[in-house]
Amino acid sequence: MDVVVCVKRVPDASGMDALVIDASRKDIERRTLVAKINDWDEYALEAAAQLKEKAGVSLTAVTVGPDEWDDVLRRALAMGADRAIRVDEDMLAADCHAVSTVLAALVRTLPHDLVLFGAQSEDFGSGQLGVMVAEMLGIPHAALVVSLEVGEGSVRVDRELEAGALESYAIELPALLTIQTGVNRPRYISVGGIRRAMKKDLQIMSVSELGLTAEMLAPQAVLERLETPPRGKEAELISGPPEETAERLVGILRNAGIL
Amino acid sequence: MYELRFDATTCLSCETNDCLTRCQYMDIDRETAKAEITKIANGEDSFVLHDCVTCYACEEYCPMGNHPFYLIVERQEELDIPPLPRPLIKRGIQTGIPFRGEPEITEATEPALCMGVFSDLMYLIQGKLFEGLSVISMDPRKMFHYFCQLMYLHYARTSVIKERLPGITETIAKHGAREIVFFHDECYGTYTSYCPAVGIDVPFESVHLFEYLYNRLNELNDDIRPLNIKVAYQRPCSSRLSPDKHHFVQDIFDLIGAHSVEREYVDENALCCGGTIQGQRREGSRLRAADVQKRNLEDMVNAGAEVCVFNCPACYNTLAGPVSREGIRPMYMSDLCRLAIGENPAGRR
Amino acid sequence: MDSIYDSLVEIVGSEHVSTQPEELYIYSFDLGTTEPHRPDYAVAPRTTGEIQQIVRLANREKVPVVPLGGGLSLAGLAVPLKGGIALDLKRMDTIIEVNERARYAVVECGVSQGQLTSYLERRHPRLMHSEPGAPPQATIAGNVAIHGQGDLAQPYGFNSDMVNGLEVVLPTGEVCRFGSCSISPYWYTQHPLPDVGLFLGWAGTTGIITRVSIKLFPCKEILGAGQFVVEDEELIPELVHRITHTEMAHDLVAFSQAIPPFSSGLHHLTISLSADSEKELDFKMELIFDDTLGEYIRRGDGGFLGFTRGQQRPQVSKTSDWRKGGGFEYVGSIMPVETYPECYRRGREISERHDIPYTVLGRVIGMSHAMMFSWTYAFNRADPETVRQAREALHESDDLVLELGGTIWKPGVYGQKLVMERMDPNTLNLMKKVKQLLDPNGIMNPGNWEVGR
């Protein structure tokens, strides 16, 4: 079975107090931030790696981005991917349609029984990409998958709905799933593992090799500007001995009708 | 086989017969001494063979360069007059049997220091004084491959020494050092006195630890802060085999500002630690050893010693407890030297 | 869900119950050659009340309960042979009382030997208890429950003879006290009440000891040991008889072992002495080493190796590393002292037949009334063949004990069978009745001392 996982590189903003919007007002200040693999994609990769451990799966990890994006693919290789392909194109400013066009074109060139995406990205978080690619490929999909089990020619999945309700499907392969966090426990990738992955081949392609032209990648949605949300007005810091603070908190929650 | 070089005729011409007349454990006049040593030389029984506490001292007393002590031991064995009970002899002989595999022969650089069977005392050869020495016999599990065997002089078993020693010298020589400092002066005595006396080849030069320490201290002269303490030296039986190196004790003391106290039992009159005597077969040996220790200790106390300086680990084991109970601090010579150059002595483990 | 698990959690709290594979793995092992058996639950209670509830639960559910102290019997006595609850008692670790004047200590069942020794050293330096040769995590209660002996065995006998009182949770859950503590706040004597002592030597099959009062003895300023060596094993019974006659030693042990070579074929007698002054020490030394042993020295048959001050803590766990294999087990026996020579010779033969360096030891109990004689066999945990050899040697040693007219000390299942085969049928029947009376559901450490139907 052939599994393709699409991954993305995102800035890690967890270490800062607040994000800073840059001068263009169309992006955040990235220079002080380190990059990492998109959280959701790590779960997708782990799901794929677990499939590979169970059965004879060939695993390919793909991404679209400039050369520093190689590091997320190295990570995928360290997690067990057999192949890694990067389409060399900086699409940070591009819209979801453009990116999904590239990814769909790439996946089409690869054998694929199962295509996995993270359910959304940590930076722009549109949650559209996987679904759009599925549509372009013309294969069935399920979004926000919280468990999956591959059978003969099909995959059984649970999707997460509101308030923790689950929806179960059997989907025929080939299919595309977008993976929710919590579906598994992504393994730790050791620095040694990544170093060993440095020795593995990483394939680079251009958009033109995929037969794509600039018109085909023209944006359908344009980002106008980024803004930080207005500060909330009511924040109350409760301090004091635990017995008292707990009591006050309970009172507040009761009054708000939460308890 | 190896034969002891002993010339009985020199004893006949000896004017003092110091070997026996100076013995601190037997009261013997000159006439008796000459008669008894001649009897012993001739292979006859003598009360000396029965009463000897095996303190080695007659090796030093002999003015003729003969080997009265080695002779006594050979005769004790030949005539089956063991100074110790049989189980102790068997135990002693078995102690020297290596049983944990072959030693690893590492290339030694010059100079090398051989720990002999005291590999677990490596903590005593730390610090500047020993920097740069390559060490032979570092592994307590393999140390009996480096055992000089001379302890068997106390056991009336020169046969064991002669049987095992050539193999031991060979093992030490394999390390390739030309000059070897011996941690224990019994090893030093073995290679510089006993081996020549019985004709065993020694393919290396031996250096006495105290000579080495003396020279090292001179190199580190700038670091020496005079200790200004009163010391008594517990001279071990083995040092009787290298009386020419005994002066280094005082030389070192002078160099590091340690003051030897005025004692009765000092230098040639030094008393045995009692470790060997206490187990001997002769009636009353345990109490005799206790008496020797008591006299030795009283002498140190009366002389006002603050530190009792040791050369031999066996003496240390026997006497460190008793001297501490008298308020005197027991210390190995190397530790005393380390103290003098501002290092922390390794102390007692 | 597992209702027994839930009940156990309710009794001791979730942190002190486990059904996880890791705990079940660890608690399935003895440190010796006994095959592991997994418990179904590992539980670590803190109070007698909790133990009561656990035992009642076990009765309701018919689940075995296997009490465990230090886990160092090496005979497999705390291996859950039939599964059930492995009851780790080491959280019950309070030293409840030391009565300086009446010389006793009351301890909870998880108090270790090392803990009591250290406690006495720090707070009651004039008192000591009889510490066995086991590693210090061995417990006081576990040791008396198997009739252990310690380093005061020569003057005062078995540690189980030093029990002044017990608190026991019966297999049916009642708490009973025995000795003066059953009627008085003092835990100072087991006597003179009607004797219902049914808990010592039963290896936890008749109840769980939760508290023990143990006798303490004078601890003198100077402790130390002299060593005496002989080659002829036939001399040992005679020497022991003569030394015990002096009433001067506080521990007397003879040993011989192949490794290190110095001890091979020789018998070392370690004679421990204690004294409050140099005068007392000199007197005792003279009496033993000169007046009593002097003639052996003069004849050349025995040698004095010197006297070392200070008391060595048990170093027995080093035995496990003789074959660099992390394991050893021994057969302990209670023998007449006169059998020492035969025990040594036959033990040496067994060892040599199984290619194990021999190690034998005899510790005198009482005034030469008996000795604990042990044959120790080291094995390599990573090499099943050596484990098998050791197990065979152990079984042969068990057989030998009975052949020589001795009794096996803390026998494992194999030894228990040998003992029961030889036991007077009426005694055996009484044991059976006692067991049925106390433990009608057979939940306590089943597989041990099973008299059969």
Added chain:
Amino acid sequence: MTLADYKYADMIHRCFRCGYCKFPVNWMDVNSCPAYARFRMETYSCGGRLWLTRAWLSDEIEWTEHLAQILYTCTACKNCEEKCPLSFNVDILNMIVAAKAEMVERGLVPSAVKEFLENIERHGNPYGTARARRGEWTEGSEIEQYQGQEFLYYVGCVGSYDTRAQETARTLGRVLTRSGVSFGVLGSEENCDGNEVNTLGEEALFEMLAEDNVRKFKELGVTRVVALSPHSYNAMKNEYPRFDGTFTSFHYTQLLRDLIIGEKLDVSGGFSASVTYHDPCFLGRWNGEYEAPRRVLRSIPGVELVEMEKNRAGALCCGGGGGNFYTDFLGGSESSPARTRVREASATGASVLAVACPNCMTMLEDAVKAEGLEDSLAVKDVAEIVAAACGTA
């Protein structure tokens, strides 16, 4: 990896599980292995961990989250090494670290450990706070950036980011300034020392950090490092030499001792309190330094130094080592080592519990609160006591 490839394959079965590893030096209880003291199941003793490791590597048991937790509750405090009577005792902790390393290689570490390691890799500290903010602790102080001064003052992650430990770091800076010591810090240029990473078994990450630090120190011409944390001191003194780190490392208590002896630091202002000192594992058992901090404390007029029953080589670990100050596998109970330790401190009657390690500081201060001892026992760093005595507090 199978058992056969494990570095200690020929040794790990040699543990007999005699239980010495659980005792303190004076045998007063069986509570000196922090993990065993916390959980009191045989699995959590050093011997239990060794047997489980062997069982795991030889496929007798499978990996579980619980197994990983049991291994990662080890704080690398070395109490077991101190007590184990067998000849291979020098390797018993290494055996556990090697087992952790295998879990790291297989990616099978508990989530908290994963987070800890990933944060250090990305941000140079376990908290996941940005590197850019590492120097914020110096704000408002006169502490200078390192530029060739005699000493590099290396603060470490806890001192740089933990609010309470930052105070200590600044206080020590003031004391050093007052003594006329020429020193500077790296601020936001400082990277994690890697000591915990090493004990967690992430060898390659440790290598990366050590190489990075050694390279940086060399570029800056650093010859002497004084560390706030014994963890940093340990890594730099014992591990960095194999990465060609040739500078001399000190723990700050050693420097303070020398300054006081050399009369460069005047502590005559005194500090009136009964003080008990808690030995940090990485200063004490790991590096044998028991006396420097005691010497410093004793030299301060008014300090009455009282010892806990478990001290020096027998000291009970605060439970923070091996990353546990962050991963907190030992927390949440009155048997947590930190809480046990503050009860022991309180039992001495001392009003001040002196520490010489920022990890111990955070662990023990939290424990004092949990035990409700705030009114009777204050946790203070040795540097803070010195600062009070020389009037720079």
